Amino acid sequence: MEKTKKINPLVLERFRYSSEQLIDKPFNWKQMGRLFEYLKPYSKNLLTASIITVLINTAVRLIIPILIGVYALDKAIKQQGSMSYLMWVVAIIAVLFVVSYVSNIYRIKWSNELGQKVIYDLRKHVFTHVQGLSHSFFDQRSAGSILVRIMNDTNSLQDLFTNGVINIFMDMLMLAGVIVILFTLSPELTLAVLVILPLMFLISTTLRKSIRRAWQFMRIRQSKLNSHLNESIQGIRVTQSFTQERENMAFFDGVNQENYEAWQVATKKSAFFRPLVELTNAIGTGVLIWYGAHLIQADSLTLGQFVSFAFYLGMFWEPISRLGQLYNQLLMAMASSERIFEYLDERPIVNETNDPIELKDIAGRINFDQVEFSYDDKRQALKGITLEMLPGQTIALVGHTGSGKSTIANLISRFYDPTGGSVKIDGHDLREVSLQSLRHQISVVLQDTFIFSGTIMENIRFGNPMATNEQVKEAARAIGADKFIENLPMGFDTEVEERGNILSVGERQLLSFARALLANPRIIILDEATASIDTETEIQIQHALKTLLQGRTSIIIAHRLSTIRDADKIFVLEHGNIIEEGNHDELIAQRGEYYRLIEAQFKVMDSI
């Protein structure tokens, strides 16, 4: 492996990941029960069908050794010496093998189908649930860690549901059947052979634990590698522009190496297990032959019984060894399911009342009444704000960075609830209205619009899924976005990848305006882009803005003087308080904070 040059260790401290640890948890029946709830929808078909195939398969496998030893060897050959009797026994054995073969095929088919369906449901449930969680949930977690949980943790349960559940049942059944038959055939021989059980048990408990931990460790390393990859690809442009590729590579090398080493340890430990199990098997077989021969000589056992016994003993170790593995799988599933249930138990902090009001045909009046808000209970983002926005007005929010402008916008969309006071639309407290009807009335246009992968047409239609192609084109035309779209290679059918990298900032803005216009909301919240764009695009955007804001209550987090000047009302914010309000002329005349802000902006402009 190639060694990278020396790197400042301080730089590498950046790469810290919250401990997404996957340590096995003690067995928890309640949690298992909750997990197995996912089997319920299939209890009448796939689960029952799989269980029936298991019953048939196990019964057949339990019968065959008796037929071979007791009926073919003892009765057909030794006692009767009859070829036709032997042929009958052989024919029955052949038929049973076919039955076992067919039932096995269906067992594998149906149990796999069951597992896939359960995992499909689980993944869907987690995704639907997470999608409905409040913004605060996403504030506290990285996209990478959420992704890892939805994908990796559900995947790690896949094995349990595809093979585990059915195999546990099959192995227990087989074990119980074998033990009963062994004792029936020869209790003394059974007791003699089972002396190696404590040895088996010792190996299982000690070695398995260490193997399990080694694999878990490997998965933690893998998860770290995934998180780093995710962050690296997302931030590739920044990495390249700050020429941090070497540092990034050094860290990647580190996690890659750790992952490789963890994998080596895990495979080395695992490699020990099977030979050790085989060794104990060999000891068991030794005891069987030695003591079995002794019993045959003493006429306490027939040759046929001995042969059957040997078959059953062979069938005894397999389920024991597999049940050990399954127990490991169960403990790992405990860890994964705990992490999944942690997300599923997460409740949105923004909740609807039992009988929410449906907002329909609103005028668009917004009132803040003594609104206080804190994101983290530590710092207050809004400190008792009272304001009124009238239907159809264009409101500009201005103030220094961190003064609370976006917070006001977030509260209007009810992404958070105020910690004090109330926010009302047309006189309705937002906590009493249905979230869907509220958000149908509002379009939010962010500075950095998210463009989804798909065509331009599909991206605009995001504003109104019911819109026809013609309506989408009409919205684009009204905004003036049609010109640049028609210049694209496939026009409206041009594919844009996630984040819309092929589009310029101005084009993305126009696209998001068209999307918002198509939604035809009563209220528009717009975080004006700060990026400087050329004069022509600027004029185009100003023009588009006029179309978009026409007749709607519009709240603009304003950064451009032209927008601020045109606003009906301006609220000046500072440290979560409104310190001034009025229109441009009134505020300039006051010669207060607004005047200073504008003056500063002009000074900056002049200096450019």
Ligand SMILES: Nc1ncnc2c1ncn2[C@@H]1O[C@H](COP(=O)(O)OP(=O)(O)OP(=O)(O)O)[C@@H](O)[C@H]1O
């Ligand atoms: N998700 C969050 N979790 C915790 N604190 C937050 C969160 N979002 C904003 N804050 C804090 O709340 C305060 C107000 O932030 P807000 O985003 O409303 O400011 P802003 O005026 O919109 O700033 P900017 O113009 O830079 O966007 C800031 O102190 C900020 O650090």
